[in-house]
Amino acid sequence: MLVLSNFHLNLSPETLETIWLTMKLGFVSTFLSSLFGIPLGLLLERRDFFGKRIILRVNRTLMGFPPVVVGLMVYLLLMRRGPFGELSLLFSFPAMVIAQLFIITPIVSGMVCTAAKNAAPEIRTFAISMNASRSQTFFLLIKEMKHDIYFALATSFGRSISEVGAVMIVGGNIQYKTRTMTTAISLMRNKGDYSEAITLGVVLLILSFCIQTLMDTLKRYENNGENY
Amino acid sequence: MVKIIKLKKRIESFQLDIKGLFLQDKKVHGLIGNNGSGKSTLIKLITGLMRPDQGTIDLGGLRSKDITFTTQRPYMLHDTVYHNLIYPLMIRNQMPSKEETEKWLEQCGLTGKEQQFAPSLSSGERQKLSFARALIFKPKLVFIDETMANMDLESIGVFESIITNIQKEDPITWVIVSHQPAHIYNLCQEVHMMEAGSHLFSGTPKETGYFMRERHEKQWSY
Numbered sequence: 362m363l364v365l366s367n368f369h370l371n372l373s374p375e376t377l378e379t380i381w382l383t384m385k386l387g388f389v390s391t392f393l394s395s396l397f398g399i400p401l402g403l404l405l406e407r408r409d410f411f412g413k414r415i416i417l418r419v420n421r422t423l424m425g426f427p428p429v430v431v432g433l434m435v436y437l438l439l440m441r442r443g444p445f446g447e448l449s450l451l452f453s454f455p456a457m458v459i460a461q462l463f464i465i466t467p468i469v470s471g472m473v474c475t476a477a478k479n480a481a482p483e484i485r486t487f488a489i490s491m492n493a494s495r496s497q498t499f500f501l502l503i504k505e506m507k508h509d510i511y512f513a514l515a516t517s518f519g520r521s522i523s524e525v526g527a528v529m530i531v532g533g534n535i536q537y538k539t540r541t542m543t544t545a546i547s548l549m550r551n552k553g554d555y556s557e558a559i560t561l562g563v564v565l566l567i568l569s570f571c572i573q574t575l576m577d578t579l580k581r582y583e584n585n586g587e588n589y
Numbered sequence: 590m591v592k593i594i595k596l597k598k599r600i601e602s603f604q605l606d607i608k609g610l611f612l613q614d615k616k617v618h619g620l621i622g623n624n625g626s627g628k629s630t631l632i633k634l635i636t637g638l639m640r641p642d643q644g645t646i647d648l649g650g651l652r653s654k655d656i657t658f659t660t661q662r663p664y665m666l667h668d669t670v671y672h673n674l675i676y677p678l679m680i681r682n683q684m685p686s687k688e689e690t691e692k693w694l695e696q697c698g699l700t701g702k703e704q705q706f707a708p709s710l711s712s713g714e715r716q717k718l719s720f721a722r723a724l725i726f727k728p729k730l731v732f733i734d735e736t737m738a739n740m741d742l743e744s745i746g747v748f749e750s751i752i753t754n755i756q757k758e759d760p761i762t763w764v765i766v767s768h769q770p771a772h773i774y775n776l777c778q779e780v781h782m783m784e785a786g787s788h789l790f791s792g793t794p795k796e797t798g799y800f801m802r803e804r805h806e807k808q809w810s811y
Contacts, residue, residue: 487664
């Protein structure tokens with residue numbers, strides 16, 4: 362109670378910088394993961410090839426993989442003595458993006474693949490009946506599945522901004538450089554600075570609420586107006 | 590003429606095996622048979638939705654872009670009725686003329702619903718829109734797969750009048766698939782009958798009627 366009575370919203374430049382970095386990380390990671398994840402999800406639905414089942418199983422495993430383990434793996438890859446040590450990426454923004462790509466891309470591809478399994482055969486049959494070319498069919502699939510894709514991206518963005526383990530390991534929680542809202546909350550709690558921790562927590566909560574609202578709206582839009 | 594020769598396709602326990610089936614140009618063909626007789630499989634093979642295991646399908650000079658089909662449950666784009674109607678023209682980089690789109694909407698009883706969200710249409714309206722959408726780009730071979738099965742009499746009347754008008758003005762080749770011959774007898778010039786994956790008989794509707802009656806009598810005579 363003492364903590365709450367002393368609490369006031371503390372939007373210091375450092376807090377704002379942390380919020381900005383978290384948002385930037387979320388957007389960049391989600392954008393890059395969509396570049397890999399959406400085509401991969403469509404490919405996994407469409408094509409039958411040797412090893413497809415294994416890839417699907419690995420993808421599903423990665424969807425629920427502990428982020429801290431992903432962080433450790435990326436750390437081992439990027440550490441000075443690691444295979445990509447020469448790139449000097451550890452404890453930098455790109456390192457955090459790389460770690461998030463491993464966490465988010467399987468979510469995007471898995472969700473797109475599941476959605477495509479339901480919707481794509483019908484869309485593809487329609488495209489063939491209209492004699493659409495391959496590229497026209499691909500863009501039609503993206504257009505018709507846009508709400509499923511938004512849903513996957515919103516989920517991924519939510520996962521990105523709420524992630525703590527992996528970004529802490531590969532980012533190092535460096536002030537003004539790699540400190541995100543979640544890693545900052547962890548640090549503030551250790552320091553006993555509950556006011557800033559709660560401020561960041563409230564911002565995260567509002568962001569999560571906004572994402573959930575967006576997802577609900579998309580779902581409602583998708584279901585409304587359909588005459589089954 | 591579309592020539593289907595020694596066509597074979599196995600799907601699990603079902604085997605489609607057609608020695609020879611010919612579809613003459615600019616005629617309305619009926620393809621009849623019980624459920625599971627292979628009608629839809631044959632259509633999928635001709636339209637390229639499936640690949641045959643053996644045999645040839647000679648489209649008689651028609652290109653794939655001249656062929657289209659409608660299905661029992663047509664797919665509606667998540668867009669307006671108007672955008673659904675003009676989609677085949679858009680992908681062919683053709684500008685739809687106002688008169689033409691209005692003509693099709695009027696023929697299908699969809700005037701005033703141009704801006705309505707297409708998936709919200711009733712099932713009969715969807716069928717009519719899918720029919721107009723399949724014909725707006727002037728194909729030369731059209732397959733209608735069980736489209737009339739769940740339609741009301743008024744909608745069937747719309748279909749029949751559109752087909753009759755097109756055949757009068759600029760005839761094309763039609764293949765109307767149905768397991769209810771009564772739906773198509775008054776439209777078709779030639780009827781092809783399928784049974785258990787094989788082509789059983791081809792003839793005029795009258796000849797098909799005799800053939801079916803004869804078979805029925807043989808089956809029930811002791």
